[in-house]
Amino acid sequence: MSEEVTYADLNFQDSSKRKSIQESGTVGIKAPPATSHLWHQRALALTLLCLLLLIGLGVLGSIFYITLKKEMRKMNKLQNFKEELQRNLSLQLMQNMNSSKVIRDLSFTLQEIATKLCQELYKRQPEHQCKPCPRTWIWHEDNCYLVIKNYVSWQESAMFCSAQNASLLMIKNKRVLEFVESKRFRNYWLGLSPREDYADYKTLDEIMSSSDWFIRNADDVGDRMACGYLDTPYVYYASCTNIKNTICEKLANPVKIENTLMSEIPDRKYN
Known part of the structure; x- marks a missing residue:
């Protein structure tokens, strides 16, 4: 009797072990589905x-x-x-x-x-x-003229005009020519360039187109040089140390409109 109980117990223990093994085997096989479910959640x-x-x-x-x-x-x-x-x-x-x-x-x-x-x-x-010209100056067209009978050398005459902010008379166009002809000047130095030889006299028309108009410094004029002077209607050459009269010229200032509308002559000097 005791042996049967022992066998039964052993048999029961064996079956219990097999069942445990089967259950443990079954659980081991079901583990992969749990990992797949986690991957789906992450995805x-x-x-x-x-x-x-x-x-x-x-x-x-x-x-x-x-x-x-x-x-x-x-x-x-x-x-x-x-x-x-x-x-x-x-x-x-x-x-x-x-x-x-x-x-x-x-x-x-x-x-x-x-x-x-x-x-x-x-x-x-x-x-x-x-x-538009200083007092005692003559106004003609666009220029102002100062005519003085002072009988000086060509060099002194040129220096005098320079001190007046002007230059010796130059006949370079028809307007100046008309002015000179109308005044009939005699023995007045011109702004012709001094030369070493004495040229023949010329008419005013001939001298107007000349290239000999004064271009050098008055200090460079020598004693033996010849200078041109006006003796209407001709232009002659004489020693630059001779004494003759002076004609200075410079541009006229613009006419002031307000001065044109006034008729009185002021008692004052012009600059």
Whole structure:
């Protein structure tokens, strides 16, 4: 009896062990499905993360596109405003240029009128204050002339004119020629360049186109050099140390419009 119980116990123990082995074997086989389930969870999380990233990029792209459109509209407005300013500026510059031209033309016309009026006044009153030349000087066309009978050498005559901010008379154009012919000057030094030989006399027409007009310093004139002088209607050469009269010339100042409108002759010296 005791042996049967022992066998039964052993048999039961063996069957219990086999069942435990089977159960443990069964559990070992079911382990892989638990790992696969974890991988699916991770994949799902990554997928959701990617979707969130794509959504975020889409939102950012939309914001960027909207902002870009707004900025482009602003840029277009600024460009249009700039172009409008440039057009307005160009129109203003053109108007200013036209206005300046009108003013210049008007000033030139007024100056011409004032000059002609002053010339008429000068014919009636040689010392009228509108005269653009210093006192005692003769006004003709664009030049002022100072005629002095001082009987000095050519060098002294040239230095005297230089002290008056002028030069010896030069006959280079028709206007000066007409002035000289009308005055019939006799024995006046000219601004011809001194020369070493005595040239033949010439008429005023011939001397007008000459290239011998004074070009050297008066200090360089030697005792044996010849200088030209005026004896209307001819030009002669004589020793530069001879004594003759002086005619100085210089450009006239512009006629002052306000002086032209005044008729009184001021009791003052002209500079």
